[in-house]
Amino acid sequence: MGEWIVKQSHEHHPLIFVLFGATGDLAKRKLFPALYSLHKERLLPERFAVVGVARGENTDEGFRSDVLSAVETYARFDVKDQQDWDAFKNRFYYYPLDVKSHEGYTGLKALLERLDHRYQIPGNRIFFLAMAPEFFGTIASNLKKTGFTSTQGWKRLIIEKPFGHDLLSAQQLNQQISEAFAEDEIYRIDHYLGKEMVQNIEVIRFANTLFESVWNNRYIDNIQITSSETVGVEERAAYYEKSGALRDMVQNHMLQMVMMMAMEPPSRLKTEAIRDEKVKVLRSLRRYTPEEVREHVVRGQYTAGRIKGQAVPGYREEPGVDPNSATETFVAAKLYIDNFRWAGVPFYIRTGKRMAQKSTEIVVQFKEMPINLYFNRERTLGPNLLVIRIHPVEGMHLMLNVKRPGTEGGIIPVAMDFCQNCAEGTPEAYERLLYDAMHGDSTFFTRWDEVSLAWKFVDAISAAWETSTSDLAHYTAGTWGPEEANQLLRKDGFHWWPVSGQSPEELKSVQKVHKAVEVFS
Numbered sequence: 300m301g302e303w304i305v306k307q308s309h310e311h312h313p314l315i316f317v318l319f320g321a322t323g324d325l326a327k328r329k330l331f332p333a334l335y336s337l338h339k340e341r342l343l344p345e346r347f348a349v350v351g352v353a354r355g356e357n358t359d360e361g362f363r364s365d366v367l368s369a370v371e372t373y374a375r376f377d378v379k380d381q382q383d384w385d386a387f388k389n390r391f392y393y394y395p396l397d398v399k400s401h402e403g404y405t406g407l408k409a410l411l412e413r414l415d416h417r418y419q420i421p422g423n424r425i426f427f428l429a430m431a432p433e434f435f436g437t438i439a440s441n442l443k444k445t446g447f448t449s450t451q452g453w454k455r456l457i458i459e460k461p462f463g464h465d466l467l468s469a470q471q472l473n474q475q476i477s478e479a480f481a482e483d484e485i486y487r488i489d490h491y492l493g494k495e496m497v498q499n500i501e502v503i504r505f506a507n508t509l510f511e512s513v514w515n516n517r518y519i520d521n522i523q524i525t526s527s528e529t530v531g532v533e534e535r536a537a538y539y540e541k542s543g544a545l546r547d548m549v550q551n552h553m554l555q556m557v558m559m560m561a562m563e564p565p566s567r568l569k570t571e572a573i574r575d576e577k578v579k580v581l582r583s584l585r586r587y588t589p590e591e592v593r594e595h596v597v598r599g600q601y602t603a604g605r606i607k608g609q610a611v612p613g614y615r616e617e618p619g620v621d622p623n624s625a626t627e628t629f630v631a632a633k634l635y636i637d638n639f640r641w642a643g644v645p646f647y648i649r650t651g652k653r654m655a656q657k658s659t660e661i662v663v664q665f666k667e668m669p670i671n672l673y674f675n676r677e678r679t680l681g682p683n684l685l686v687i688r689i690h691p692v693e694g695m696h697l698m699l700n701v702k703r704p705g706t707e708g709g710i711i712p713v714a715m716d717f718c719q720n721c722a723e724g725t726p727e728a729y730e731r732l733l734y735d736a737m738h739g740d741s742t743f744f745t746r747w748d749e750v751s752l753a754w755k756f757v758d759a760i761s762a763a764w765e766t767s768t769s770d771l772a773h774y775t776a777g778t779w780g781p782e783e784a785n786q787l788l789r790k791d792g793f794h795w796w797p798v799s800g801q802s803p804e805e806l807k808s809v810q811k812v813h814k815a816v817e818v819f820s
C-alpha cells in the first residue's frame with residue numbers, strides 16, 4: 300500500500316491480462332482507457348499481453364482497432380505517436396468464446412501458453428470478469444476445470460459489482476468462486492476505493508495530528524456523505540429495477556466511504572490490517588429493526604423535472620421501467636456506529652439519481668464552541684467544517700471563523716482550500732485499481748467479510764421495505780431529493796450542508812448558514 304509516486308518504483312511483474320467481456324461497455328469506457336494511461340505513465344510491465352474474450356467473431360487486428368476507438372473516445376491521454384501506439388496495441392489479442400461452453404477454454408489456455416512463450420511470462424494471470432454477475436461462477440469453475448488455476452505463476456481474479464443481490468446470493472457466488480480461487484486471489488472491485496480522495500481519507504486522518512486528535516464523538520457533531528448524480532437510470536432499467544439505489548450505491552460505495560471515515564488507525568499500513576479495521580466498523584454499525592428503518596431511512600423516486608434546463612422524464616416513464624415501479628432511486632439514511640469513538644454521532648448518507656448536481660462530498664461538522672462569549676451571541680457563527688471533495692473537484696476545505704478585518708469587528712467564515720485536480724488531471728479509479736491488482740495489492744478491494752456484513756445491514760432495510768411501499772417518497776428530477784431527507788436531519792437539529800458549487804439561491808435557503816454563503820458561492 301503506498302502513494303502513487305512511490306508506486307512508480309515498484310517492480311512490474313510480467314503477466315497476461317485476460318479480459319472476459321472485452322466488447323462491453325465497461326471495457327470500452329473504463330478498462331482500455333485505464334490500460335492506455337498506465338502505458339503512457341510507463342506503469343505497465345514490459346512483458347505484458349491482453350487477451351480479450353467475448354462471443355462475437357473478430358480478429359486481433361479488428362479488436363485492436365476497437366481498442367483504439369475506445370481509447371480515442373474515453374482516455375485522458377491522446378494517441379499522437381504512431382510508434383508508441385503500435386507498441387501498446389500489439390499486445391492485444393482476441394479470443395472468441397461463449398463462456399458457458401467448457402470446450403472453448405482449452406483453446407484459450409493454449410493461446411495464453413503461446414503468449415507466455417512469446418513474451419517470456421511465467422504463467423502470471425489476471426482474469427478480469429467484466430461481465431454480468433450470473434457468469435462469474437461459471438467462468439471461475441471452467442477456469443479451474445480446464446487447469447488455468449493450477450499452472451505455474453500467480454493467478455488473480457478481478458470481479459465487478461454487483462457482488463450478489465443480497466446476503467444469500469452473495470454467499471452462493473462467493474462459494475462458487477472460492478472453489479477455484481483463494482480469498483487472497485480474489486479482487487472485488489468497488490471503484491470508489493480507487494478514487495483519489497477516497498484513498499486520501501486515510502492520509503488526511505492518520506498523517507495529521509490536527510484531525511486525528513479531534514476525530515471522535517467529543518468534537519464531531521455529525522458526518523454527512525453525499526453522492527448525487529444528475530443521470531437517470533439510462534439504459535440499465537433491467538438491472539436497476541431489481542437493484543435500486545440501496546443495492547446499487549449504499550451496499551458498496553456509500554458504506555465504503557463510511558468505513559474509511561470511521562475506521563480506527565490500523566496497527567500497520569498493511570492490507571489486512573487496514574481491512575480488519577474497516578470490517579470492525581461494519582460490525583459496530585447498528586442494524587435496524589423494521590420500525591427503525593422507517594425512522595432512520597428515507598427512500599425516494601424521481602418524477603419528471605428539469606436537469607440543466609432540459610426536461611427529463613420521471614423514473615416510471617423511463618424505458619424498461621414498470622409504470623408502477625416502487626424501486627428507489629434515492630436513499631438517505633442516518634447510521635450509528637456503536638463503538639467508543641462514534642457513540643452518539645450520526646453519519647448521514649444520501650445518494651440518488653436525477654439530483655441537482657453530480658457530486659460526491661463528505662462533510663465533517665465539528666461541535667460548536669461550548670460558550671463563545673464574544674462571537675456567537677446572535678447564533679450566527681457557523682461550526683467548523685472539514686469538507687472532503689471527492690468528485691468532480693478533488694480536494695478539501697476547512698471552514699474556520701476569523702475576525703473580520705478592520706475596526707468594525709465581527710466574525711467571518713473563511714475556507715482553507717486545497718484542490719488536487721485543478722491544475723492537472725489525476726488518475727482514474729480504474730488505473731489505480733488495475734495497477735494495484737497487477738502488483739498484488741488488494742488494500743483497495745473489498746474482502747469477503749466486508750461484503751457480507753454490508754449485505755446484512757442492507758438486507759434488514761430491504762426486508763422492512765418489502766412489507767409496504769407507503770413510505771416511498773417522490774422528488775422532482777433536478778432537486779436534492781424528497782423533503783423527508785431534510786426532515787431526517789432537521790429532527791436532530793441539523794441540516795444537509797450544501798455541496799460545493801451549489802447555487803447561491805440554494806445556499807441561502809439553508810438555515811443558519813448565511814454566514815457561509817460568501818465562502819461557498
Ligand SMILES: NC(=O)C1=CN([C@@H]2O[C@H](COP(=O)(O)OP(=O)(O)OC[C@H]3O[C@@H](n4cnc5c(N)ncnc54)[C@H](OP(=O)(O)O)[C@@H]3O)[C@@H](O)[C@H]2O)C=CC1
Pocket residue numbers: 319320321322323324325326328352353354355396397398399428429430431432459460461
Ligand atoms: N458499464 C459500467 O460502467 C459498469 C459496469 N459494471 C459491471 O461490469 C460488468 C460488465 O458490465 P458492462 O460492460 O456494462 O456489460 P455489457 O453488457 O456492456 O458487456 C457484457 C460483455 O459480456 C460479453 N458476453 C455476454 N455474454 C457472454 C457469453 N455467454 N460469453 C462470452 N461473453 C459474453 C459481451 O460480449 P458479446 O455479447 O459479444 O459476447 C460483452 O463483451 C457487469 O457486472 C456490470 O455490473 C460495474 C460498474 C460500472
Ligand SMILES: O=C1O[C@H](COP(=O)(O)O)[C@@H](O)[C@H](O)[C@H]1O
Pocket residue numbers: 526528547548659690
Ligand atoms: O457503481 C455505480 O456507480 C455509478 C456512480 O459512480 P461515479 O464514479 O460516477 O460516482 C452509478 O452511476 C451506477 O449506478 C453504479 O452502478
